[in-house]
Amino acid sequence: MDSISLQAMAKINLGLDVLRRREDGYHEVKMVMQTVGICDRLEFGRLRSDEIRIRTDKAQLPCDGGNLIHKAVRLVRENYRISDGVAVRLEKNIPIAAGMAGGSTDAAAAIHAMDRLFDLGLSLEEKQKIGVKIGADVPYCLMGGTALCEGIGEILTPLPAVPQAFLVVAKPEVDVSTKYVYENLHADRLKEHPDIDGMVGSIRSGDLGKIAERLGNVLETVTVKRHPVIADIKAFLKMQGALNALMSGSGPTVFGIFKEKEAAREAYGAMLKRGYTRQVYLTEFAGRADDGCGA
Numbered sequence: 001m002d003s004i005s006l007q008a009m010a011k012i013n014l015g016l017d018v019l020r021r022r023e024d025g026y027h028e029v030k031m032v033m034q035t036v037g038i039c040d041r042l043e044f045g046r047l048r049s050d051e052i053r054i055r056t057d058k059a060q061l062p063c064d065g066g067n068l069i070h071k072a073v074r075l076v077r078e079n080y081r082i083s084d085g086v087a088v089r090l091e092k093n094i095p096i097a098a099g100m101a102g103g104s105t106d107a108a109a110a111i112h113a114m115d116r117l118f119d120l121g122l123s124l125e126e127k128q129k130i131g132v133k134i135g136a137d138v139p140y141c142l143m144g145g146t147a148l149c150e151g152i153g154e155i156l157t158p159l160p161a162v163p164q165a166f167l168v169v170a171k172p173e174v175d176v177s178t179k180y181v182y183e184n185l186h187a188d189r190l191k192e193h194p195d196i197d198g199m200v201g202s203i204r205s206g207d208l209g210k211i212a213e214r215l216g217n218v219l220e221t222v223t224v225k226r227h228p229v230i231a232d233i234k235a236f237l238k239m240q241g242a243l244n245a246l247m248s249g250s251g252p253t254v255f256g257i258f259k260e261k262e263a264a265r266e267a268y269g270a271m272l273k274r275g276y277t278r279q280v281y282l283t284e285f286a287g288r289a290d291d292g293c294g295a
C-alpha cells in the first residue's frame with residue numbers, strides 16, 4: 001500500500017475526575033471518554049526518502065517535531081526500523097487547543113496509518129503502547145467509542161455505546177493551556193467530585209437522562225475562573241433546552257446534550273446568533289466503528 005486516507009474523530013469527556021498528583025508529576029484520573037462526529041481528515045503516503053513531511057490547512061499548526069503526527073510517525077519508524085519516509089496532508093476540522101483531543105486523535109490516526117502502509121500487523125495493544133509515549137489521550141483515541149479511562153488515561157475499559165443523542169459543541173474565542181490547568185488544579189483540596197461510577201452505571205443501563213444528570217468535570221474549577229464565558233455558554237445551552245452541558249477536557253469547549261435533533265438544530269442556530277463564538281458544531285455521539293463526520 002502506497003497511500004491511505006483516514007478520519008480522526010474528536011472526543012468529549014462525559015465525566016472527568018482527578019484523584020491525585022503522582023510523584024512522577026502526572027495526574028491520576030478517572031474519566032469517561034466519548035467519541036463524537038467531528039473529525040479531521042488525513043492522507044498518508046509513502047516516500048522513498050527518509051523525510052516526514054506534513055502539510056496542513058491551518059497555518060498556526062507546526063509541521064515539524066512539534067506536531068504529534070510527526071512524533072507518532074517517527075516512533076513507529078524507529079520501533080520497526082522503517083527506512084521509508086511519510087508524507088501527510090491534514091485537513092483540520094476539530095477545534096485547536098479545545099479539550100477535544102485534536103492532536104492526540106491525529107497521532108492515533110498516524111499510528112493506524114503506519115500499521116497499514118507498512119503492513120506491520122499491529123494489535124490494538126501494541127499501538128496503544130506506542131501511543132502512551134506520545135500523550136495520555138492517544139491510547140483512548142486509538143480505540144474510540146465510549147470508555148472508562150484510569151491511571152493517567154492509559155488504563156481503558158470499553159463501555160456499551162451511549163444512547164443516541166444530539167450535541168451542540170461550542171468553542172469560545174480563547175485558547176487554554178492544558179499544562180496551566182493541571183498546574184493550577186489542587187486535587188487534594190477539591191470539595192466535590194463527579195460521580196464517575198454512577199456515570200458508568202447509567203451508561204450500562206442506557207439511561208440518557210441519568211447520563212446527562214451526572215456530567216461533571218473538576219477542571220472547570222480552574223478553567224471557568226479564568227474564562228467565565230464557559231459558564232455563560234453552559235447556561236445558554238441549558239436555557240435552549242439541553243439536558244445538561246459541560247466543558248470538555250481542560251476546555252474551553254462546551255457541549256450540550258439534546259434528545260431531539262430539531263431542538264439541537266435550533267440551539268445551534270441560537271448559539272451562532274448569540275455570538276459567543278464562531279466555532280459551533282451540530283453533531284452526535286459516534287461509536288468505535290463510526291467513521292462519519294459531524295455537520
